[in-house]
Amino acid sequence: MKxxxxxxxxxxxxxxxxxGKTVAQRLGIPYYDKELVKQVALESGFDPKYIEEQGEFAPGKTHFAFSFLGRGVPGVMGGMTAADFLWTIQHNVIRGLADKGPCVIVGRCADYIxxxxxxxxxxxxxxxxxxRAHRIVRLYxxxxxxxxKRxxxxxxxxxxxYKHYTDREWGMSQNYHVCLDSSVLGIDKCVDIILDLAENCPDTTE
Structure with missing residues (x-):
C-alpha cells in the first residue's frame, strides 16, 4: 500500500x-515547508516571519505562556488568541494541501492533523x-x-x-510510523528508508 x-x-x-526535501525531490512531489508558511500568511494576514516562529514553537518556556497572548479582534479572529487563530488557519491549510495529492509536509503538527x-x-x-550541535554550527x-542550549x-x-495543540507527546514513537536516528543512519539512508516505506508500507487496515 503506497x-x-x-x-x-x-x-x-x-x-x-x-x-524531507530530498524525499520530495526523488518522488517528484510537492514539498511544503516555507511554501506552507506563505500560504498560511496569505490566509491569515500574519507576517511570514511571525508564522515561521509561532506556527511551530511555543511563545515561551512553559505551557502557561499561551494564556498570556492577547485576544484576537472580534469578527476577525473570533476572539481567539493570535496563536489559536494561527493554529486554526494552519490546520486548514495542511488538510487542504493533503487533499490536493501526494506531498511531503515538514513539521507544524502535520502528523496529528x-x-x-x-x-x-x-x-x-x-x-x-x-x-545536532555540530550541524547547526556548520549551517547557521x-x-x-x-x-x-540552542x-x-x-x-x-x-x-x-505540540502538547498544547495535540495533547500528545512530541517525539513519542507511538505517534509516528517510523522514528529514525540520522546520527546513526546518516541523512541519505534515512531518505532511502522513507522512500522504501512510502512505496511498500504494509496495509494494516485489513
Missing part, C-alpha cells in the same frame, strides 16, 4: 528538513546532541548561546507547542 503523503517531524538540527488519513506516512527524525554559524530551547518550545 503512502502518498509523508509528514516529517524532527528535532532541531537532526536534518529533518533536508531529508492528518492522523486519520490512511494514505500518510508519519516520520520522526532525531539525532544525538553532538551530531556560531552564536553567543552554546549550540547545546537545541534544548528550540526542542522544548516545539514540544510545548
Amino acid at each position: 503512502k502518498s503523503i509523508i509528514t516529517v517531524s524532527r528535532e532541531f538540527g537532526s536534518g529533518g528538513r533536508t531529508i 492528518l492522523k486519520d488519513r490512511t494514505d500518510c506516512l508519519h516520520t520522526f527524525i532525531h539525532a544525538s546532541m553532538d551530531f 554559524g556560531e552564536s553567543e548561546v552554546a549550540p547545546e 537545541l534544548q530551547d528550540k526542542d522544548a518550545r516545539r514540544r510545548i507547542n
Whole structure:
C-alpha cells in the first residue's frame, strides 16, 4: 500500500528538513515547508516571519505562556488568541494541501492533523546532541548561546507547542510510523528508508 503523503517531524538540527526535501525531490512531489508558511500568511494576514516562529514553537518556556497572548479582534479572529487563530488557519491549510495529492509536509503538527488519513506516512527524525550541535554550527554559524542550549530551547518550545495543540507527546514513537536516528543512519539512508516505506508500507487496515 503506497503512502502518498509523508509528514516529517524532527528535532532541531537532526536534518529533518533536508531529508524531507530530498524525499520530495526523488518522488517528484510537492514539498511544503516555507511554501506552507506563505500560504498560511496569505490566509491569515500574519507576517511570514511571525508564522515561521509561532506556527511551530511555543511563545515561551512553559505551557502557561499561551494564556498570556492577547485576544484576537472580534469578527476577525473570533476572539481567539493570535496563536489559536494561527493554529486554526494552519490546520486548514495542511488538510487542504493533503487533499490536493501526494506531498511531503515538514513539521507544524502535520502528523496529528492528518492522523486519520490512511494514505500518510508519519516520520520522526532525531539525532544525538553532538551530531545536532555540530550541524547547526556548520549551517547557521556560531552564536553567543552554546549550540547545546540552542537545541534544548528550540526542542522544548516545539514540544510545548505540540502538547498544547495535540495533547500528545512530541517525539513519542507511538505517534509516528517510523522514528529514525540520522546520527546513526546518516541523512541519505534515512531518505532511502522513507522512500522504501512510502512505496511498500504494509496495509494494516485489513
